[in-house]
Amino acid sequence: DAKTTQPNSMESNEEEPVHLPCNHSTISGTDYIHWYRQLPSQGPEYVIHGLTSNVNNRMASLAIAEDRKSSTLILHRATLRDAAVYYCILRDEAYSGYALNFGKGTSLLVTP
Amino acid sequence: GAVVSQHPSRVICKSGTSVKIECRSLDFQATTMFWYRQFPKQSLMLMATSNEGSKATYEQGVEKDKFLINHASLTLSTLTVTSAHPEDSSFYICSARGFRAGGRAEQYFGPGTRLTVT
Numbered sequence: 001d002a003k004t005t006q007p008n009s010m011e012s013n014e015e016e017p018v019h020l021p022c023n024h025s026t027i028s029g030t031d032y033i034h035w036y037r038q039l040p041s042q043g044p045e046y047v048i049h050g051l052t053s054n055v056n057n058r059m060a061s062l063a064i065a066e067d068r069k070s071s072t073l074i075l076h077r078a079t080l081r082d083a084a085v086y087y088c089i090l091r092d093e094a095y096s097g098y099a100l101n102f103g104k105g106t107s108l109l110v111t112p
Numbered sequence: 113g114a115v116v117s118q119h120p121s122r123v124i125c126k127s128g129t130s131v132k133i134e135c136r137s138l139d140f141q142a143t144t145m146f147w148y149r150q151f152p153k154q155s156l157m158l159m160a161t162s163n164e165g166s167k168a169t170y171e172q173g174v175e176k177d178k179f180l181i182n183h184a185s186l187t188l189s190t191l192t193v194t195s196a197h198p199e200d201s202s203f204y205i206c207s208a209r210g211f212r213a214g215g216r217a218e219q220y221f222g223p224g225t226r227l228t229v230t
């Protein structure tokens with residue numbers, strides 16, 4: 001799997017938007033961009049994924065750069081419950097039967 | 113709601129004993145299950161991959177005789193930590209891959225099991 005680079009930590013105020021960046025300069029044409037998050041003492045939770053176009057769901061939005069070498073997870077209004085480690089993971093769909101490989105992720109702190 | 117369950121959620125055992133952790137997919141058939149381990153303030157590390165009815169494939173550095181994985185049905189996998197030692201204390205997370213109604217195959221994660229070996 002191609003490598004991703006994320007900041008170790010970020011901080012946000014409650015009810016403000018949060019933009020979590022991810023760099024993946026070696027992404028291949030068939031790599032999907034997946035985002036998962038892990039709340040304290042819980043298993044990871046799926047957030048969103050995309051290939052080329054921006055994606056929206058009830059949890060977040062995913063903005064993908066035109067050259068696909070970077071992406072941004074957008075939480076529109078951070079809440080205290082959004083405090084978690086956010087992982088950006090690339091995976092080639094041809095290998096979708098293989099396990100997701102987690103990097104270090106970004107630890108998001110949300111302050112009231 | 114949860115689609116993958118783990119039992120127990122936390123367990124404390126004495127050094128030298130064995131501990132079994134169960135992982136169940138609740139509303140889908142999991143053709144593949146994965147076991148991860150996570151030490152404090154670290155990321156998830158894949159331990160092994162198991163396909164139903166087949167022997168598990170272990171990652172480099174993971175002892176297959178110490179971490180026994182059984183995937184006897186499409187909804188249940190178990191991880192047994194044999195002769196546990198304090199260094200095996202960790203957060204164990206299972207993950208199941210399969211098709212849920214109307215969707216593509218995804219990898220779903222359990223809530224994790226906190227193992228403490230004294």
